[in-house]
Amino acid sequence: MAKKLVIKVTAGADAPERCSQAFTVAAVAVASGVDVSLWLTGESAWFALPGRAAEFELPHAAPLPDLLESILTAGRVTLCTQCAARRDITEQDVIKGVRIAGAQVFVQEAMAEETQALVY
Numbered sequence: 001m002a003k004k005l006v007i008k009v010t011a012g013a014d015a016p017e018r019c020s021q022a023f024t025v026a027a028v029a030v031a032s033g034v035d036v037s038l039w040l041t042g043e044s045a046w047f048a049l050p051g052r053a054a055e056f057e058l059p060h061a062a063p064l065p066d067l068l069e070s071i072l073t074a075g076r077v078t079l080c081t082q083c084a085a086r087r088d089i090t091e092q093d094v095i096k097g098v099r100i101a102g103a104q105v106f107v108q109e110a111m112a113e114e115t116q117a118l119v120y
Contacts, residue, residue: 004035004115008106011120012043016058019044022120023067026075036075037109040098045083048094072097078105 007029009022026038046052053064071077072095079094081102091100110117 004037004109004112005029006037006039006106006110006115006117008039008041008117008119009044010042012046013056014043016056016061018120019056020058020061020064022118023064023071024062025118025120027062027067027070030071030073030075036071038071038075038077039080039106040077041080041083045079045087045089048077048079048084048089048098050095068095080106 005026007022007026009019011018011022013019022038022044026036030036040048047056047064047068053068056064058064068077077095077098079089079098079100081100084090084094084100089100094100109115
């Protein structure tokens with residue numbers, strides 16, 4: 001079994017079920033003691049900003065702010081460099097604990113030993 005989990009979420013409010021699944025899997029993995037790295041790309045990039053997760057709604061789904069908080073507490077959350085730039089998001093704009101990094105770091109994390117990568 002993989003000891004590390006790298007999750008790239010490409011969906012946001014444009015595909016709410018896929019988005020919610022990614023955050024839910026990440027939060028459950030963190031709660032299970034798995035080393036989790038969640039990558040925010042595409043439309044999910046907006047959730048790196050304060051208050052944006054609270055705007056997300058999906059019936060019968062865990063609240064996105066709660067999931068994000070649990071992931072930030074025991075895992076890592078990264079905003080894609082290019083996705084941030086396309087949205088004029090800087091390091092000063094993001095939630096405390098969210099880092100901005102690019103493809104090289106994603107590949108490095110995803111290719112590490114005993115790591116499973118998922119893309120939503």
